[in-house]
Amino acid sequence: QVQLVESGGGLVQVGGSLRLSCAFSGRTSSIAGMGWFRQAPGKERVFVAARRWGSGSTYYSDAVKGRFTISRDNTDNTLYLQMDSLKTEDTAVYYCAADRRFSTNEAADGATYEWWGRGTQVTVSS
Numbered sequence: 838q839v840q841l842v843e844s845g846g847g848l849v850q851v852g853g854s855l856r857l858s859c860a861f862s863g864r865t866s867s868i869a870g871m872g873w874f875r876q877a878p879g880k881e882r883v884f885v886a887a888r889r890w891g892s893g894s895t896y897y898s899d900a901v902k903g904r905f906t907i908s909r910d911n912t913d914n915t916l917y918l919q920m921d922s923l924k925t926e927d928t929a930v931y932y933c934a935a936d937r938r939f940s941t942n943e944a945a946d947g948a949t950y951e952w953w954g955r956g957t958q959v960t961v962s963s
Contacts, residue, residue: 859954937951
């Protein structure tokens, strides 16, 4: 079993930055890759970014490419999402997820991720 806990959300103005963290624990050797997803009010959960363990390959949705950066700190088992140039449409609950059989073709498919955190709220105000 893997446990995930997100933090770092909050209220920020348009154009500002936030860094989300996802602390992972438990059977972390089972993880092959991790991702960030978000869900805005009244909308479905959508893919934001993902990172493959080992190679470190990263993947981004078109909506955040060039503004968000996913990274990993190996020393303290934490996944990060650096969010810059935030827009009002970035407002959502952000979730991190982990997958034991990560693949490029399924990186953006939330249904393939086995473990999920509870989310952290990000609100971007104008």
